[in-house]
Amino acid sequence: MAISANTLFLLSLACSTTIHICNAQINITFTAVLIFGDSTMDTGNNNYVNTLFKGNHTPYGQDFPGKVPTGRFSDGKLVPDMVASLLKIKETVPPFLDPNIPDNELKTGVTFASAASGYDDLTTILSRAIPVSKQPEMFKKYIERLKGVVGEQEAMRIVNGALVVVSSGTNDFCFNFYDVPSRRFEFSSNGYQDFLLKKVEDFLKKLYDLGGRTMVIAGLPPMGCLPIQMTTRFELPGIFRVCLEDQNSDAQSYNSKLEKLLPQIQNSLPGSKILYGDIYTPLDDMINNPEKYGFVETKRGCCGTGLFESALLCNSLTPVCENASQYVFWDSIHPTEAAYRVLVKYLEKDLLTKIHNSVGENN
Secondary structure (H helix, E strand, O other): OOOOOOOOOOOOOOOOEEEEEOOEEEEEOOOOEEEEEOOOOOOOHHHHOOOOOOOOOOOOOOOOHHHOOOOOOOOOOOHHHHHHHHOOOOOOOOEOOOOOOOHHHHOOEEEOOOOOOOOOOOHHHHHOOOOHHHHHHHHHHHHHHHHHHHOHHHHHHHHHOOEEEEEOOHHHHHHHHHOOOHHHHOOOHHHHHHHHHHHHHHHHHHHHHHOOOEEEEEOOOOHHHOHHHHHHHOOOOOOOOOOOHHHHHHHHHHHHHHHHHHHHHHHHOOOOEEEEEOOHHHHHHHHHOHHHOOOOEEEEEOEOOOOOOOHHHOOOOOOEOOOHHHEEEOOOOOEOHHHHHHHHHHHHHHHHHHHHHHHHHHO
16 A cells, blocks of 8 residues: 555645745745555556556546546545645646656656566566666656656656655555565574665665655555554454554654664755655544544445455446545555545645754754
């Protein structure tokens, strides 16, 4: 899943707006949004990839404008769409692989994310998705195409001034360490975390070399609370459903390391701003205190039984719940639009605070 959603520089920063925080003025504008990662960030790239992991069929998209299944793994919009809207850049973010994407859309950003991908290339061997390590190649093609539309100087101004959002890692743990434990033969949990963090560092340096300057990197969600993970663990998953604390502990450990690593990476890349996006805290709170947000179901998805359905198993023949906005999860892996909106609201405040603090440090 990878909530690893995003996830996620969620700023309520209007494209040319002055933000007032603690009596300080912060002028922040972004030219575009550039998105990388997994299914929480993929608005339709997998529609054009030879993979079974697609969300371009009903009931996906039932709450999206026009009730269209676009390839987004949810009932409605994803974090990239909400980020772009908050920044007043555009209302939805198109997938780069869409052959019909207008030149005008390129100027304000796209997503390169691919559902069922991860930082670890092993994750995509079975899924045949586009691994995160290959997404910079798509980014490079995007830049060349953008240069053809607006010229080299303007293209690099757009890229340098864009907000880059990255969310991945959940599939790596779920596919390679928990459910199909191939990496457990090589690594302890801590060892695999460090392995992935080296991948993150290499990936961010690639984005920087191509022109990315302001980046938000999402941590992991409470993986042990994903409906599919509870289902795979328990013998009676329809009756006994509690979050898996060992997997949640792994996520917290990884997140702590990531949060400490990102400033080090930033210091090694002149002119960069690299921030940590905490998605664990808001999702954990939604799951444990659902009444605060109007949720009534946190352990099952809205699609089907909510225990295992996702992608092809969540289809036009699968019944869905009456009100997806009362569910944290849309299918057994991915959040609902309602949950994503809560996530965005949290990140908006969290990241604005970090920006304010960083401005204060630089003054």
